[in-house]
Amino acid sequence: MAARREKVSRWESGRIVPDLTTQFAMAHLHNVPRNEVLLRGWPQWLHITIRDSSLCSLPWTSEGTAAALRAVARQPWTVPGIFPATAADTGVALVDDWLAAVEATPPPGQTSHHSNAEVAVVLEIRVDALELMETRIQPRALLPVARTELDLISSLLPHADNDRGATARLQVLAARVAYLCSVLAFACADFAQRESFLLVCMRAATAAGAPGMAAIALASLASLHLDIGATRDAQILVAASRRIAARTGPVPRLDALLHCRQAWIHAQLGDAEDSSRSFSAALNTHNAESTVKSPWTIYKISDELLQLTAGISQLALGQPARAMNHFALLTHDDPSDHYSPSIVAIHLPDVIDAQLAIGDVEAAVDTVRKAQESLQNTGAELPHHFRQRFAAYRAVPAVRDLLDRVRDQESRVCRNGKDLT
């Protein structure tokens, strides 16, 4: 296989793909079946071997939910990984366990102890305000506050255990905050945290008897897999989410999200026509339901957000120029007029990908410049992403200047990140 470190480095950097015989040998060492290697391809099958799936194996009970929430809210800040715990068999098992839990969870009771109910009301005010702050404040600054909120709500769950009504309200709040944390972690390019928060969001929503909310988290989990090109895993998750959508009645956000995910899946599979059809279905669902008012961020979706999904699908279909049409508002002088700081941080790398694919390097450099102005103190990993994308264009003077600036910013942001955690 690889006797020399340099060879491994070339694999790690993505410059060289190991030949299939080497991959089979590596898979054998890690007990990964050959068909997974063939189905997933390099490097997706590696995700099966390098991951921590302990969060998926906790029981789907109130106690299991509280334990999972506490574990995630208090997890130490680590180097962000890119290996989803919910790849392959674990994803399948997760879906099976979740569907069984949805069947088993009784609807929330009405009785509620006076003091517990009052605490839930006060916490609802705090969570409403936190969701509003997400639309205004940089994700790196807000994530520690959101994590603390999740920890606080989780700490109250065991004390409300004999009070089904209050417990369900607290679990819904935990699901809302966990979802918010997943968005913030995504914006900070922290892949592992994003997945953990989505998993506990699912658990908390399911335990609360709100499977529609859990299905939205599952649809977001599917997009995490699509981000790394694990189309097959995403299909499994979207299909499970669809089963719940069919049972729970109309949940506008969920329906629109599922059509969006399906459009992206079709795009990754190279099916432009089906992708376009799914996206139209997403638009129709959204337009038909736009009058439904929902108090929670988790159920909100806007035209602007749908446009971004369309852009990503076009990018996957190898149509960067069409993608740029959908990204128009993101390349605006101040994208924060249309999108929250988190959404800007999440999708600017897509814009850069599209611009570089078109060959408009200057425009891509300009996008990074605007991003640096608009997203001060955003995730420590963002500069790293930018740098990777520009690696092939070092000969361009504007790119060289940019990479120097990014390096300076990276070291500064890393220091800030340590201060905050």
Place this chain on the structure above:
Amino acid sequence: MNPSQSRRPEPRPGQRIGVSTLAAIEDRLTALVSLDRRLGSARLRTAAEAEFTLITTLIADSTYGESIAAGLNSVAATAAGVSGWIAYDSGDQTAAEARYTAALRFAEEAAGPAAAELKTYFAALLAHQQCAVGELTTALRLLQAEDGTVRRGWTSPRTEAAFHLASARVHARLRNAEASSRAIDSARCALQREGMSHPTALNSWVTPVQLELEAGYDLLALGLPRQALPYFDVLHTEVFPAQQDVRQAAIQFTVAATAHLQTGDLEAAVACARHAQEFLGGVESTRATQRLRGLRRILMAHQRAPVVREYFADIG
């Protein structure tokens, strides 16, 4: 962070802070105060610190106009003060002093009536904290520094009353009965002047009932338990809003038990200790727990009395 460094000479690009963000932060802080009264401080320390850190980060790294700058300093003062209170209730006196001091500094930067209101209120809480650690001269100096603000009527009546209550406590601890009594009278006058104005989340605890209980506590601190006792009668009436602040209720019953103990009424002391125990069940507060523990230590010396023996047998 020093608030004097928080005003930047010119706006930088970056996140813009507006009225809605400020309102959201205020909502979260108001709710935090409410949670503290319902749950006690133990679970809220990290949340309070995270809130304060976020606000100071926003002050340093955001773009905003002059009125928002004043608002941010105002919420920073509130967050620091609430964090100080939570540290105080958790028994961490060093952190409490540091956060109250930060609250005073940020309050100075907040323009308009909020500056005087917050500075006087948190100076009163810092004076209480200094009393708790035996720094009576410092406590007195803190209150003297705010005296002019109060005299000019720049604070709300409730915050003025809170200021006088702190003053009464310091004088009681200095064994100056006359000055303490005068301060209690000033607090009563301030509350009577309140009229239709609404309390804030911070000072809503300053009520006529609470004021009389504080007066009783001060008399106890002056070594006058017999004179203090009538002030605690309200605890056994429906006027006493125990459920709104169960931690405070637990502390008040502990103080009343101490007064009964000092007058030799073991039966009444034990009855109050039992009430304190009941209220402590739902909250986590080091301050309240320590006070009850202190009372139990004194009660231990009376174990020969059947009522005390029975009490210890019941609580295990």
